[in-house]
């Protein structure tokens with residue numbers, strides 16, 4: 314793979330990264346994945362590698378190995394930086410490791426991109442940076458108030474991105490994902506996100522476990538809409554900023570359980586457990602800036618995305 318004819322996806326074996334790889338390859342791009350498989354799974358990429366063996370290459374390495382990373386990024390058009398330790402809970406338990414991967418790792422991705430002549434870096438950041446501010450919806454002009462080590466690392470990544478845009482003329486754009494869901498999302502990790510956990514339990518005939526009273530809210534977005542935002546971000550001239558990527562709709566966990574119950578055709582009765590520390594209470598995004606600057610528009614409703622996700626889980630042989 315030579316010239317500017319390929320893109321790099323860090324974390325490409327993960328949930329969001331694997332969908333991004335497919336979309337790029339289906340658009341005729343060649344893709345290099347950098348992943349150490351800490352949480353990524355080879356099953357996420359296997360169908361793509363089988364279908365497009367000449368367009369997708371997997372580099373099994375850690376983003377913190379700078380020299381190797383520089384070699385991978387040399388001459389890439391766009392670097393889509395998705396690799397991270399993504400669990401808030403895990404960051405509370407091991408903030409040093411989270412900092413190492415998410416801050417040092419992101420800095421090394423930016424350095425490798427700068428030195429490799431990369432045209433643009435699109436990186437994943439998070440709604441977590443807004444913390445517990447009671448202002449809703451969350452908009453980009455709000456001051457970040459991280460309440461977990463994970464959120465701190467994502468915020469520092471954003472600041473590095475802006476600084477690299479300013480002082481090294483490396484165009485970067487951060488996408489603040491809200492709660493992403495869809496096929497390929499791992500339900501088995503002890504840090505699994507709420508939708509895959511609810512779905513796998515529902516399909517196994519079990520009720521969902523909710524930490525807290527279920528009235529906490531999230532802004533859920535289907536993974537294909539997140540991929541579309543990445544592709545738009547790469548094509549745009551906007552840089553040195555971070556943009557919200559969400560549906561702009563607030564949904565409580567209790568409401569989510571209801572919609573899921575309708576899809577699986579059974580009333581689900583949540584089993585409530587004590588709330589977890591460092592978890593944000595309410596979240597919903599103002600997405601007008603992403604609309605205005607990159608023409609982003611979420612296309613998938615919660616019910617449609619959930620339906621497609623349930624269907625995917627039904628085709629997997631997963632144990633709960």
Ligand SMILES: NC(=O)c1ccc[n+]([C@@H]2O[C@H](COP(=O)([O-])OP(=O)(O)OC[C@H]3O[C@@H](n4cnc5c(N)ncnc54)[C@H](O)[C@@H]3O)[C@@H](O)[C@H]2O)c1
Pocket residue numbers: 323324325326327328329330347348349350351352353354374375376377394395396397398399414418437438439440489490491492493494506
């Ligand atoms: N899923 C969400 O709802 C959500 C919300 C906000 C932000 N994000 C961000 O989106 C990105 C992707 O998240 P995801 O949900 O797909 O998570 P994921 O865990 O499925 O994917 C992360 C990938 O990064 C890889 N990785 C981790 N450490 C690495 C390292 N040191 N070197 C190389 N690869 C490494 C993992 O193996 C995995 O494949 C992350 O940056 C995350 O912080 C996700």
